[in-house]
Amino acid sequence: MEREMVDIESQTNHQEVPNNVFHKRKTPVTLKFEDVVYKIKIENVGILEKKKKASERKVILNGVSGIVQPGEILAMLGPSGSGKTTLLTALGGRLGGRLKGKITYNGDPFSNAMKRNTGFVTQDDVLHPHLTVTETLVFTALLRLPNTVAKEEKVALAKAVMNQLGLVKCKDSIVGGPGLRGVSGGERKRVSVGQELLINPSLLFLDEPTSGLDSTTALRLVSTLFDLARGGRTIVMTIHQPSSRLYYMFTKVLLLSEGNTVYFGKGSEALDYFSGVGFSPALAMNPADFLLDLANGIYTNELNEDVVVDKKQLIQAYKSCNADSQLRQMVQVTNSNSSSRVENTAGFGKWPTNWWQQFTVLLRRDLKERKHEAFASFNIIQVVLTSFIVGLLWYKSDTAHMQDQLGLLFFLSSFWAFYPLYRAIFVFPDERVMLEKERSSGMYRLSSYFMAKMTVDLPMELVLPTVSILITYWMAGLKATAAAFIFMLLTILTLVLVSQGIGLALGACVQNTKVATTFASVIGLTFMITSGFFVQNVPKFIAWLKYISFIYYANELVIFSQYREGETYKCGTGKCLIYEYPGIKGLGFVNNRESQLRASLILLAMLFFYRFIAYVALMRIGVTKKSKSS
Ligand SMILES: Nc1ncnc2c1ncn2[C@@H]1O[C@H](COP(=O)(O)OP(=O)(O)OP(=O)(O)O)[C@@H](O)[C@H]1O
Numbered sequence: 001m002e003r004e005m006v007d008i009e010s011q012t013n014h015q016e017v018p019n020n021v022f023h024k025r026k027t028p029v030t031l032k033f034e035d036v037v038y039k040i041k042i043e044n045v046g047i048l049e050k051k052k053k054a055s056e057r058k059v060i061l062n063g064v065s066g067i068v069q070p071g072e073i074l075a076m077l078g079p080s081g082s083g084k085t086t087l088l089t090a091l092g093g094r095l096g097g098r099l100k101g102k103i104t105y106n107g108d109p110f111s112n113a114m115k116r117n118t119g120f121v122t123q124d125d126v127l128h129p130h131l132t133v134t135e136t137l138v139f140t141a142l143l144r145l146p147n148t149v150a151k152e153e154k155v156a157l158a159k160a161v162m163n164q165l166g167l168v169k170c171k172d173s174i175v176g177g178p179g180l181r182g183v184s185g186g187e188r189k190r191v192s193v194g195q196e197l198l199i200n201p202s203l204l205f206l207d208e209p210t211s212g213l214d215s216t217t218a219l220r221l222v223s224t225l226f227d228l229a230r231g232g233r234t235i236v237m238t239i240h241q242p243s244s245r246l247y248y249m250f251t252k253v254l255l256l257s258e259g260n261t262v263y264f265g266k267g268s269e270a271l272d273y274f275s276g277v278g279f280s281p282a283l284a285m286n287p288a289d290f291l292l293d294l295a296n297g298i299y300t301n302e303l304n305e306d307v308v309v310d311k312k313q314l315i316q317a318y319k320s321c322n323a324d325s326q327l328r329q330m331v332q333v334t335n336s337n338s339s340s341r342v343e344n345t346a347g348f349g350k351w352p353t354n355w356w357q358q359f360t361v362l363l364r365r366d367l368k369e370r371k372h373e374a375f376a377s378f379n380i381i382q383v384v385l386t387s388f389i390v391g392l393l394w395y396k397s398d399t400a401h402m403q404d405q406l407g408l409l410f411f412l413s414s415f416w417a418f419y420p421l422y423r424a425i426f427v428f429p430d431e432r433v434m435l436e437k438e439r440s441s442g443m444y445r446l447s448s449y450f451m452a453k454m455t456v457d458l459p460m461e462l463v464l465p466t467v468s469i470l471i472t473y474w475m476a477g478l479k480a481t482a483a484a485f486i487f488m489l490l491t492i493l494t495l496v497l498v499s500q501g502i503g504l505a506l507g508a509c510v511q512n513t514k515v516a517t518t519f520a521s522v523i524g525l526t527f528m529i530t531s532g533f534f535v536q537n538v539p540k541f542i543a544w545l546k547y548i549s550f551i552y553y554a555n556e557l558v559i560f561s562q563y564r565e566g567e568t569y570k571c572g573t574g575k576c577l578i579y580e581y582p583g584i585k586g587l588g589f590v591n592n593r594e595s596q597l598r599a600s601l602i603l604l605a606m607l608f609f610y611r612f613i614a615y616v617a618l619m620r621i622g623v624t625k626k627s628k629s630s
Helices: 002-013 084-091 133-144 151-164 185-197 215-230 267-276 287-295 311-319 322-332 355-374 377-393 399-424 427-440 446-456 458-475 482-510 513-529 540-548 550-562 593-618
Strands: 031-042 056-068 073-077 099-105 118-121 203-207 234-238 252-257 260-266 298-300 306-308 568-571 574-577
Touching: 031 084, 031 322, 056 084, 056 099, 056 234, 056 252, 056 260, 056 322, 073 084, 073 215, 073 287, 084 099, 084 203, 084 234, 084 252, 118 185, 133 151, 133 185, 133 355, 151 185, 185 203, 185 215, 203 215, 215 234, 252 267, 252 287, 252 311, 260 267, 260 287, 260 311, 260 322, 267 287, 287 298, 287 311, 311 322, 355 446, 377 399, 377 458, 399 458, 399 482, 399 513, 399 550, 399 568, 427 446, 427 482, 427 513, 427 593, 446 458, 446 593, 458 482, 482 513, 482 550, 482 593, 513 550, 550 593
Parallel strands: 073 234, 073 252, 118 203, 203 234
Antiparallel strands: 031 056, 031 099, 252 260, 298 306, 568 574
């Protein structure tokens, strides 16, 4: 697979890549939003009172309206917490909950076709840290571009994006992330933008794309966006503190203060507007700084003194100005007609690619991303060392010391019940943000993602226990027949998969590794102590717990692998039947084919059951949010 990617890349090295492929435009989109109101519920808990106070509704967006046309860049400015990200998320069709007002795209509400024509760059870069810049963009192209585009063309487009965003220099460097040195912050941001440019979106949303960038890099990035807008795209972005050079590249500016519009209109006319309502800049200053000060309720007068301004006065001034009523009239004109409707013109079906293509690309991507984790030497050393120590402790054990041997069998069941559980817990919480981002843009089906995740870790999940059992089994002198060894190995491998399933389900349901780890300890310990090794005379009302304990069934099968009906052990001066040994008899096992089959089938059912739970829990992540917007 790796070779395949290298081949494709080398082919495209000789291929003519258009310098600016993004000047070709699909359907231009006019974005209108009218009286957008968003409230969230806040549960108030007094510090001193134990009782919860009644929940309150906090207004995040308070009747915001606007219009952005193809070829325009709208920059949303405002102090921190003024609602910029919330509005951007709402306009990008990703905000659920109590969203009121009307948001339309060429007159129509947000649709699946629109979703695939929309690029959304989040504030934090959500990227796979171990992939190189090229791999990141090529995998995105393979997943997001439709089947109608040939594979070679997809790779060529990824290359074109790298050219356009100035990423060629670092194309073979890994992206990096927390604790892993990779490309610079600015390059990482450009990779995120590149992922969205690949689909040549009609509408592009960017949440603070310039934060953390030096002014030159920020200017370069916004220049690229300016070029894109000129190609007919509609661009909406939030920005904290643009330099004046950046400010004048924006076609329109929306200034927010505590969720209210303080100004909406051309960036170049903002200062005139504020002069008209009594606030003209007394000193030569960056217009963006002046606007942000006002939105924060501060005005610097001729004496360079900061005067407090009533924000309500600014909000009211905007509401009663001509610009606002003109804007409302423009927004209210419906322009829904079949020629402007965003259709699936890009050749996307319900999904850009078919199930198998999604699965294979995701598998290749996961293999590259997770090989460092799955094949980490410390995992291998940990398991091999533990196996040797266990082998030494039980070196050449025999049935003359039945309790010792039972202890070994129980230890093996318990160790392989816990080890994969704790590893699997992290899989989905670590991936949540990525899954959310990719599913929100309709990149792939959940089932192909899920199957790729199940498959990618499988080899290592099975190789490690096999190596461990190989070491311990022979050192500890367990039954030296191929049948007994294979039975034991298959039992342990099934146990590993069940345990992994429980970890995946916990991680997927809770989505918080700390909480999931706590649950895992409680569940794991409960299943371990109810499996019969520690206590056998359990009160009836709680004795049923062992029947849902996967460790109980694994322990049963492991014991079956070693001892046959009628076999004996040395007791006192004579011999006793092994299945009469108190430690085994108390477990209540019947050693016959039916009970072996029953235990095996229950373990297999658990293997699927816990994965099913994990799948259902993941279904809520990244689906297009249903809001109450009218
Ligand atoms: N789910 C939530 N729970 C509680 N408060 C929220 C939630 N979502 C948004 N808020 C609040 O809504 C307000 C607006 O948040 P938002 O992130 O949109 O602001 P912003 O202007 O983008 O801020 P920044 O520039 O700091 O990113 C903030 O006060 C924030 O605390």
